[in-house]
Amino acid sequence: MASLAGVDDWSKYTSAPVPGNAEHLLNAASGVIRTYVEWSISREIIVDARIDAPGGTLLMLPTLLLVDVAAIAVDAVAVTDFDWSEAGMVERAVGWPRGFRRLTVSYTHGYETVPDEVKSYTVAVASAAAASVAGKVQESIGDWSATYATVERVFGSMGKTILNRYRRFAA
Incomplete structure (x- = not known):
């Protein structure tokens, strides 16, 4: 980096x-x-990060400036029914499962x-x-x-x- x-x-x-x-x-x-x-802080492209699933409808990615979410998979199955904010929050109406390393997320974040x-x-x-x-x-x-x-x-x-x-x- x-x-x-x-x-x-x-x-x-x-x-x-x-x-x-x-x-x-x-x-x-x-x-x-x-x-x-x-x-x-600086621009970074994260590919296939393994993230613990929090349960509930809101997932917080480790950033304060989310630029794009390219893909999310739950237990290796791609999902597209989510929305995200620049603050690093990813919401899914049906909710996220709960458990360690259940999500794989590819995203871009940080200041250009x-x-x-x-x-x-x-x-x-x-x-x-x-x-x-x-x-x-x-x-x-x-x-x-x-x-x-x-x-x-x-x-x-x-x-x-x-x-x-x-x-x-x-x-």
């Missing part, structure tokens, strides 16, 4: 110099962000172009991690001590307000 921001985005969102490991840092920041929001605020945040997290002393998390000499940034540490300390509107489940 592609990074939420590319090396070419670095200079658009920060004046910090582009480090040699910028691509790695952007990939790491993207992973931390995707873990937090619980979906990919990652929103600028998400790109900016990705670069900010990666840039802050790049500014830290490589390989060190914390050091102390006498009464003096310093804690350095890692992608995970920077992400945790920066405000998540921007990302909360992209998060599947609010904190």
Whole structure:
């Protein structure tokens, strides 16, 4: 899966110099962000995902921006009597069965172009991690001590307000 921001985005969102490991840092920041929001954000085509059947009439796909549902099968039998919303909900009037791995779903979701605020945040997290002393998390000499940034540490300390509107489940 592609990074939420590319090396070419670095200079658009920060004046910090582009480090040699910028691509790695952007990939790491993207992973931390995707873990937090619980979906990919960027455009992704999912083919034949095995999904647990919830029972009831409503199925929630793991997305906040559903673009298309190409196919759904229940116990390997194709069904077409469903409707879906951009919010990732798939409704079926006769209901979904209940049970693990009973649904196979092919769908497209995510933003075709990652929103600028998400790109900016990705670069900010990666840039802050790049500014830290490589390989060190914390050091102390006498009464003096310093804690350095890692992608995970920077992400945790920066405000998540921007990302909360992209998060599947609010904190």
